[in-house]
Every structure is written in structure tokens, then in C-alpha cells.
Amino acid sequence: MTQNYSNEDLSAGKEMLLFAKDLFPLNRSLMGPDIRESFKKFRDKHEDFKQIEFNTGDKVFDWTVPKEWIIKEAFIEHESGKRFALFSENNLHLMGYSAPVDEILTKDQLLKKIHTHPWDKSAIPYVTSYYKEDWAFCMSSNQVEALPSGNFRVFIDSQFLDGKLCLQEALIRGLSDKEIFFSSYLCHPSMANNELSGPVLLNKIMDYVKSMPDKYYSYRFILLPETIGSIAYLSLRKDILKKNVVCGFNLSCVGDERAYSHIESRLGNNLSDLALSSALIDLENVIHYSYLERGSDERQYCAPGIDLPLSTFCRSKFGEYDEYHSNKDNFDLVTEKGLAGSFSVMKSIIRSFEFGIYPKLNLFCEPQLGKRGLYPNTSKLYKDKHPAKLRMDIISYCDGKMSIFDIAKLLKINLSLVLDELLILARENLIIINR
Secondary structure (H helix, E strand, O other), X not given: OOOOOOHHHHHHHHHHHHHHHHHOOOOOOOOOHHHHHHHHHHHHHOOOOEEEEEEOOOEEXXXXXXXXXXXXXXXEEEOOOOEEOOOOOOHHHXXXXXXXXXXXXXXXHHHOOEEOOOOOOOOOEOOEXXXXXXXXXXXXXXXXXXXXXXXEEEEEEEEEEOOEEEEEXXXXXXXXXXXXXXXXXXXXXXXXXXXXXXXXHHHHHHHHHHHOOOOOOXXXXXXXXXXXXXXXXXXXXXXXXXXXXXXXXXXXXXXXXXXXXXXXXXXXXXXXXXXXXXXXXXXXXXXXXXXXXXXXXXXXXXXXXXXXXXXXXXXXXOOOOOOOOEOOOOOOOOOHHHHHHHHHHHHHHHHHHHHOOEEEEOOOOOOOOHHHOOOOOOOOOOOOOOOHHHHHHHHOOOEOOOOHXXXXXXXXXXXXXXXXXXXXXXXXXXXXXXX
């Protein structure tokens, strides 16, 4: 099915792209001034976001909150005075959480402290060392090959301070305490798809949810540094999340136009797995990954003993596209249409929950659709199935036990099309809805 973009979706895509471009220059990491500034930009858009803080040294399950990293400048300087790998020119040139250094090295010594991309000679890789004190630079292979012979000064003006791990959370209340949960991460420097597409999509979903009148479900939104952030958050909120969350999504790498990806929960059979797989039916280049191919915060949300009903939604999955974790993850990759498509998928799931996910036929046997203008009254042969056949197929599974997501999967029809039909049937009072 070729995806059709509504004006609302395209407008949302444009807004998300502009917001991502505004966030792009900031040198985010686990902790530090630029991650705090990034969070503030989201709070400026939604006062509902409340900041949660953990201190350096706090134990969160098996992990310890690290020190805050402050970086001012870094570069490699040849004995001629020419400088290379300037942090001020590209913040990916420095390995994240690099320790301070000011030393003279030979070229051979220097080369041991430079990371290059494993296959793209023109790409600068993204590398970090959060939990082991070390330092290194990152350059393209082409840049490394152009380094002259001689000695080099390596200079990194950084420091580690006791600080605060910041997360932020918003709860948009509906009539029910049952929650739909959305999470994304902010902790990487300038990368558009891996870092920024998820948070700007979460922000737009929040706009959409807040615009809905008379919401039945409550909606929880969380932005945090990946891994340590979700672990810290679960150490604080796991009991209420396990009690209230009925469906959730981790949003990552949702800005390109190449694919749609579903990374399943640990067992692959919760309500989020059903909802997401049904919303992706018939879209172009849909790929389903098992939990064995996990890599983002689904690792924490679906861990044994936590087991939230959550899965991860991507366009091209992290680690599966060539530009991943490099300076080529930019706005040549992330587009308005890519973001709009992701918004459309999430919106169809939200609309389905709010409509009610367990439709039940309101009478016995097949309803007479012809007298309602919903089925042809004249019997004749059709070369292809009459469009109303889908309507009858949907009705045949409206037993109050099978969810809208199950029906879509059984019929192999995209969730949004099934929902459109159910809205027609509800308008004619042919079905009743259970949540």
C-alpha cells in the first residue's frame, strides 16, 4: 500500500523537521549543559513536562549514575601549527566523555587514539566511553590518511563534575487510569535520525493527544538519556508503570523514508506488538525484528521482572542503515515525509485505542447492510471483490473478544482501514465498543 499523507501529517512532518534542526547543533551527552538545554526546549513547548533528577553516585538497580562531562574544546595540532579534528567544527570528532589531555605524541602513537568508520572512508564515526575513563578522537579514514608525518599535540579541555542525570516526564490524564506510554531518548550529539527523530515525534504525538477532547486513556511521555536514563526512571516508576500501562512504544530512528521497523517485546505477543504490527500492514518495506535484535530502551522496559507491554518503533532500525552513528546521519536522511509517515502510524494506533479496541456486533446474524447503503442491493458478478466484502469480513469477527489489531492482522488489512470501517459501523449502531 502506497502511504497517503494527509495535510495534517505533512504539516506535522514539517514542524518536526524544523524542531530537529533547532536541536541538532547541541552537544548532548548523558549529563551536562547541552542535554539540559535540549530538555528545556521541550519544556518550552509543553509545560506538562516535569524534570526528574538523579545525582552522581546514585545507585539505580545495578548501575551507578556517572559524573557530568563538561567539554569546551578539543583538537589535534601538528608541529607545523595546522589543526585537525576540531571539536568546535564537528562535535563527533571527539569521543564522548573523553578525559582531559594535553600531550605531544608521535604519529604512530596518535593513530592508536583515533577511531575511524569500519566501512565508509568519508564518514566520521560516533564513539563514546561513558563508564571507563579514556580519551580518543574520531576522524574519517580519508582525513587520517591526509595527516602529515611528524609529532602532534593532542588537546582536550574537559572535566568531570558531580552533577545531575536529568529526565523529564509528562502525564496527560484521560478518564481512565489506564495508560498509553511513549518513550524516546536524548543523549547523542549531532545526529538527526538516531538522536532527534524520536524525541520530535514524541513531542508531536503529545500535541495530538492534548488536542483530543474527552480522552479515555491517560498518556505518559518520557524523554531521557538512553540506557542509564530508562534504568533510573524504572527504579523510580516501575510499580506504577506495571500497574497502569496497557501499551507502550519506544521511539527511535523514525525520520527516514526507507523502511518501517518493529522490534518486538521480549516474548513478541503483547498489545503493543499487536497494535504496531497491524498499523504497519501493507506499508512499503516493513521489517519485523525479534527481541534478540534489540538495541534501544526496549532492553530495559521489557527486561524480566519489568515486562511492560512495550515494543520499539523505527523507520530504518538502529544499526541497520549505513549512516548510523556517524556524521552522515543528517538531514539528507531525515525528511518531512519520513517523520510524517511515523506520525501517521502512531496516530492510527492512538485513534484505535480511543475508539475502543474490542468491537462487538450489536445484533444476531449478518446485518442487512443494503438498506443502510453499505452493501449493493443488486446481485451481480464482480471481477474483483466488492469493496463492501471487507466490511462484511470485519463484521464477522466483531465478537467483543477479538481486538481491532487482531482483526487487522487476520484480514491482512492495515489498521487505519479497519478503523475507518468500524467508524462507519458504529455510526449505524451496528457495533458496540468495549475497551
